[in-house]
Amino acid sequence: MEIRELTRDDAMASTAMSRNAFGGSLDLSFFTLGAGITRWGLFDGADLVAKANDRHYDSLIGGRPVPTAGVGGVVVTPETHGRGSARTVMTHLLHRARERGAVISTLFRTVPALYRSLGYEQVTERVDGALPSAALRGMRVPAGITLRRATVADAPAVRQVYDDIAAQGSCWLDRRPPLFPRGTAADADLISAVHGTTLAVDDAGTVQGYVRWTRGDGVGTGAVLTASELLSRTASGTAGLLAALASFDAVTPEIHLRTTGTDPVFWAVPGYGWRVEKVEPYLLRVIDLAGAVAARGWPVGVSGALELTVTDPLCPWNSGDHRLVIEGGRGRLEPGDGSGVSVTVNGSAVLIAGSIGAAALRRGGMVAGGGAEHDAVLDVLTAGPRPGILDFF
Template identity: 40%
Template structure:
C-alpha cells in the first residue's frame, strides 16, 4: 500500500464506505442506523484516503460543550476512530487526529475527550488517561427502603417532562468539571424523535418542582439473572435521592441486580450500598487541550485559588500550544499568557492534560516523565493547574 494518506472531511458520498469501515473495526450490527449514512449537524467526519482514493481511516469530531466549574467550554470530543487493517501502523490515525485538532482549533474548541479502545496511539498524539466511567452492579435487595416522604410526589415521566429533566441534569452537573452540557445541534438532532431515553422514567417532585429522576431499561425476565439497568439517576436534594433509591429498591423481587453508572459524591451515590457493588464495566477516558489558552480562560476556577506560575509546553500535533506561558489564577478566573525566554518547569501536553483535569499532582507528573524541572525547582508550583478538582463524565461517546 502507498504510505501517503490524504485527510479531508467526508462528504455524503463517502458515508457508505465509512460505515463499512467502522462496522468491521467495531464488529457492529450489519443493520445500519439511518443517521450513519446522512449528514448530522454538530459533528465533523474526517477520512483518510490512500493514493488510489480508497478510504483507509475515519474519525469523528463531536461538537460537544463541557461544564467546567459553572462555565461552558467548547470541546472536540473524538469518536468512531477506525483504520483499515491493511493500513494500520502507517501513521493513518495520527494524520487524521492532526487534521481533526486543526479543524477543531479553527472552529473555536478548547478541549478534547475520548474513550479509547487502545491507549498508545492517543498518547502518541497528546491525549492522556484522566478518569474512568464506572458501571457497577448492586444487589437490588440491599438498597435501603424507607417510608415514602409525604412531601414528595413520585410519578412516571412522559416526553413532556424531558425539558425539566434536562434542567435538573444541568443543576446537578454544571459545578463539576467535564460533564457534557447536552446542549447544541448534535443533542437536538438525536432528541428530535421526542421519545423517552429508555423504557421508563421515574420523577420525584417537591411542590411541583422536579428534584430527582431515574431513567431505566427493564431488561428481560424476572429470575435470578434479571437486571434493571439505570441509565441515569440524579437528584438535587438528599430527600429526593432517598426517594429514588427506595423506588429502585422496590424492583428487588423481579430484578435482583441493579446496574448503573456512578457519579462520585452526588446525592444518589451517598445513599447506595456501595460496599456491595461489583464492577460491571470500566470505560477509560482521555483528555488533551485543543487550545491551552482557551482551556484556561474559558473554564471556571475556585474563588479561593490565587497564584502565578511560568512553564514551557511542548505539543507536537498542535504547535499553537507550544511555547513559554504564564498562568495567573485569581478571583475565580485564570489567564494563560505567552512570555519570552525559558522556564524552569517544562511540561508535555500529556502532563498538561493530567494537571488540568485534576487527575494527578505535579510531583507525580514529574515522576512519570511528563514534567521536567531544573535542579532545585519544586514542580509542585504547577499544582495551581489542578485546583479545580477531578474531571468526571456521565456520557459514553
C-alpha cells in the same frame, strides 16, 4: 494520499469500515452529516483507508462551556495498519478543529498507546456497575420528597437537573443542540427511550432528581433493572430515587447502574455488594492551551500565578514558556520566563480537567522541574470538582 471531509457518497465505505472494526450492521442511517459533526477521511487514491469523526461538543469545566472536539469512529483498514494512517488523520482533525474554535479534544480510547502518543491523557472514566437489590432494602422515601412517573411535559425539568449538576463538575458534556436536540419531538424521545423515568419532587413541586430505568426480561434469578442515569440535586432526592429502585427487589434481584465513578449515590447505598461491570476510560487533549485556560472556570476566591513550560510537537502553538494566571474564577496565559515547572502535553490535559495533584503528575512523568513551592501553587490553582462523564460517543 488525500484527506478530505466525507460526503454522502462515502457513506457505504465509511459504514463498512465501522462494521469491520466495531461490529454491527451496515445501517447507513448512522452516517449523519450536517451541523455538529465533521467526518474526516484519509484516501489512497479512491480507497478510504482511515477515518475519524469530530463531534462539536462543549464540555463543562468549572461551570463554563469549553469548545470540544469529541473524537469517535477512528478506524484504519487492516491492510494499512502500522503506516501511521491513524496519526495522520488525527493530526489533521486536531488542526482543523482548532480552526473551527475547539480548544480541547476528548475521546473514549481503544488504543491507549496511540492516543497517549498524540497527547491525550485519561482524566476520568464512565463506570457501569451492579449491585444486588437487597443492598437497598429498608430504604424509604424521605419526608419532603414525593415520587412520581415523568411525562413528556417533565422533559425540560429532567434536562435542567442534568444541566445544573453538570455545571458543578468537570468534563461533563453540555447537552445542548445541535448534537443534543431540544423541542417537542426530542422531549418525547427522551421519555420514551426508557421504560420509565421516576422523578423526585420536593414540597414546592420542583423536580430535584430523576432516575431513568429499563426493566429487563423475566422475574427472579437473572432478572435485571438497569438505571442508565440517577441524578439529584439533593441527598433526600437521591435517597428517594434509590427507594424507587428498591421497590423492584421482589422481581429483579440485581440492579445495573451507570455512573461517573464519583457519584454521591454510592454514599446513600446502605447495603453491600457493589461491583464494577465495565469501565470506559475518557481521555482529553489540549488543542489550544491559551484558549482552554481562558474558556474553563477556575476556583473562585483563588488568585495566583505559576510559570510553566510546555512542549507540544503535534500542536506547536502550545509550546513555549508560559505564565498561568488565575484570579476571580478566570484564567489567562501570558508569556513566561521558564523559571517554573515543565509540563508535558499529556500533563496539560490533566491540568485543564482539574483536581489531580502535582505529586501524582510527577510520579506519572507529566510534571518536572521546580520544587515543593511550585507544586503547592499548582495544587491550589487547579483545585476543583473531579472530572466525570456520563455520555458515550
